[in-house]
Amino acid sequence: xxxxxxxxxxxxxxxxxxxxxxxxxxxxxxxxxxxxxxxxxxxxxxxxxxxxxxxxxxxxxxxxxxxxxxxxxxxxxxxxxxxxxxxxxxxxxxxxxxxxxxxxxxxxxxxxxxxxxxxxxxxxxxxxxxxxxxxxxxxxxxxxxxxxxxxxxxxxxxxxxxxxxxxxxxxxxxxxxxxxxxxxxxxxxxxxxxxxxxxxxxxxxxxxxxxxxxxxxxxxxxxxxxxxxxxxxxxxxxxxxx
Numbered sequence: 001x002x003x004x005x006x007x008x009x010x011x012x013x014x015x016x017x018x019x020x021x022x023x024x025x026x027x028x029x030x031x032x033x034x035x036x037x038x039x040x041x042x043x044x045x046x047x048x049x050x051x052x053x054x055x056x057x058x059x060x061x062x063x064x065x066x067x068x069x070x071x072x073x074x075x076x077x078x079x080x081x082x083x084x085x086x087x088x089x090x091x092x093x094x095x096x097x098x099x100x101x102x103x104x105x106x107x108x109x110x111x112x113x114x115x116x117x118x119x120x121x122x123x124x125x126x127x128x129x130x131x132x133x134x135x136x137x138x139x140x141x142x143x144x145x146x147x148x149x150x151x152x153x154x155x156x157x158x159x160x161x162x163x164x165x166x167x168x169x170x171x172x173x174x175x176x177x178x179x180x181x182x183x184x185x186x187x188x189x190x191x192x193x194x195x196x197x198x199x200x201x202x203x204x205x206x207x208x209x210x211x212x213x214x215x216x217x218x219x220x221x222x223x224x225x226x227x228x229x230x231x232x233x234x235x236x237x238x239x240x241x242x
Contacts, residue, residue, distance in 0.1 A: 046080035105194040109139035118172040124209035129219035136227025171202040
């Protein structure tokens with residue numbers, strides 16, 4: 001059963017709307033923040049306390065409930081970062097600016113592939129698992145992110161994708177960026193603004209990876225199977241999707 005996960009920009013009137021996750025799956029209980037739709041026992045998602053709903057600002061609660069309602073589960077990054085509401089807002093504001101853009105030369109699948117390649121270099125289980133799932137959804141390629149996790153240089157990448165990941169990894173490793181890096185991107189159709197996007201994604205997720213290490217953030221089990229098997233539309237129409 002495949003899922004569709006779609007990022008959503010903050011709504012200015014509420015200041016703090018964030019990633020809206022749409023997929024079909026089982027609801028997950030949350031340590032310190034139980035979902036009323038779940039009978040599952042709470043899971044530990046962070047070494048830091050996850051606040052109770054009544055202790056969180058109402059805008060964060062509204063967003064998290066909306067994400068869980070539409071997605072069927074609440075990604076653990078929401079729970080872990082709710083420990084610091086102000087940083088939660090800032091994190092997802094920048095996340096949306098980077099990952100939900102409709103302009104420039106990067107597709108959403110490209111953006112997710114950058115996250116996968118740089119996160120495996122940074123040994124971040126949460127980001128590798130969750131963004132591999134997103135890449136499978138957006139790209140409709142169920143095996144490419146797995147190949148990138150092992151070694152992107154041996155993966156079945158296009159010339160364009162390989163140049164993109166070479167540049168992302170140079171930023172991830174804090175290599176000295178030279179004109180040769182930009183020229184390699186330009187040869188496959190990326191411009192300077194695309195280079196900024198690639199670099200910004202690599203840089204932002206370097207920070208995200210380290211927060212995941214700090215908190216010992218665990219990936220939701222739902223992420224592992226997303227996008228691996230095509231959705232059976234006939235079963236969905238008949239309701240026989242079990």
